[in-house]
Structure formats: C-alpha cells, structure tokens
Amino acid sequence: MKKNLKRYRAFLVVLVFIAVLTVVNYKLGLKALTISANSFKEMLFVIPPVFVLLGLLDIWVPRETMVKFMGEGSGIKGVILSILLGSAAAGPLYGAFPVAAVFMKKGVKFMNILIFIGAWSTTKIPMFLFEIAALGNKFAVTRLLVDIPGIIVIAFIISRFVSKKEVEEIYARVEKINK
Structure with missing residues (x-):
C-alpha cells in the first residue's frame, strides 16, 4: 500500500490541489479538471498505438x-x-x-x-x-x-x-x- 502511495504521490498531490482549487474557485477548478481530462483522453488515443508498434518493432x-x-x-x-x-x-x-x-x-x-x-x-x-x-x-x-x-x-x-x-x-x- 505504501509503495503505491509513494508511486502515485504526484498524481495524488495534483488531485488534492485541484479539489482545493475547485472549493476555492469553482470555475477555475472546473477548467483545470476539464484540461486534465482532455489531456488524459488524448493520451488514451496516442499511447496504445505506440505500444502496439513498439511490440511489433521488438519482435520483428x-x-x-x-x-x-x-x-x-x-x-x-x-x-x-x-x-x-x-x-x-x-x-x-x-x-x-x-x-x-x-x-x-x-x-x-x-x-x-x-x-x-x-x-x-x-x-x-x-x-x-x-x-x-x-x-x-x-x-x-x-x-x-x-x-x-x-x-x-x-x-x-x-x-x-x-x-x-x-x-x-x-x-x-x-x-x-x-x-
């Protein structure tokens, strides 16, 4: 458990920061959350094809x-x-x-x-x-x-x-x- 917390501490710190930001300034917090979600979505479309190509490169x-x-x-x-x-x-x-x-x-x-x-x-x-x-x-x-x-x-x-x-x-x- 501690290993996972240590591994994801940067993510958790950012998550807490966005939560605090949302409480303090709802509009700005929502904007930060939207930008983060869009970046995550973009990564979901880029990373899987890259790893498929890497697997092929590694084997072929x-x-x-x-x-x-x-x-x-x-x-x-x-x-x-x-x-x-x-x-x-x-x-x-x-x-x-x-x-x-x-x-x-x-x-x-x-x-x-x-x-x-x-x-x-x-x-x-x-x-x-x-x-x-x-x-x-x-x-x-x-x-x-x-x-x-x-x-x-x-x-x-x-x-x-x-x-x-x-x-x-x-x-x-x-x-x-x-x-």
Whole structure:
C-alpha cells in the first residue's frame, strides 16, 4: 500500500490541489479538471498505438539489424535513419520515449537516440507540410535546414558530456524495466 502511495504521490498531490482549487474557485477548478481530462483522453488515443508498434518493432526487428543500422558503428547511416524515423513519427513527444527505450534495448547508439528524440520533437513531416502551407516554403525549408544540423550538434555535445558509465546505467535501467 505504501509503495503505491509513494508511486502515485504526484498524481495524488495534483488531485488534492485541484479539489482545493475547485472549493476555492469553482470555475477555475472546473477548467483545470476539464484540461486534465482532455489531456488524459488524448493520451488514451496516442499511447496504445505506440505500444502496439513498439511490440511489433521488438519482435520483428532483430537486435543485430538495429545494431548494424543504428548501433555504435553505424556512422552517418545511423544519424540519417534516426532523423528519418523521428521525422516520420506521429503523436506528441511523450510517445518518443517508449520508442527510445526499445531502441536502447535493441542496442541503438546513445547519440542516435538523442537525434531520434530531437527529430521527433522538431522535424515531423506533418508539421513541415503545415508550415509550408501556413508560413511558406522559404520559412519551412529554412527552419528544417537549421534544425537538422542543430539536432545533430546538440546530440553530439550531450553524448560527449554524459559519461560512458552514465549511459551504461541508463541502458541498464531500461533493460531492467523491460524484463
């Protein structure tokens, strides 16, 4: 029981806060509850398909293939594939983290995981098409041409600043969770 309370304490604190807010200011509390319910509903539509795709990726794509194309020795091929996979992804950023966990389990290089997350957050194809329609070709292409090298540079810098031991601990935690 204590373990569950500790595990969900942030949720419970927010729930109590919303209850107090609703008592103090009913309209504002109701608005906060509505926003929370809408966010929860959105997650219900995004997370199940992501986990189905992750299950398929986990079963259908052998570890050796992922290591070959996105592992330590993948070079530019891994970088390009990380950008393409991140750009082709659909859904909000929180959908990228379970995918990144499966990538870690499959032996994908840490820098390529960072690039994948960066691409998921900034270079999605639907967003690019919307920008072309709404803001014009020049803006959309310029933003993309700035973002892609920026993502690679940031991923490179982060991967250099994070020690090998810390990366190994992250991979070990992911492996522990997936068992």
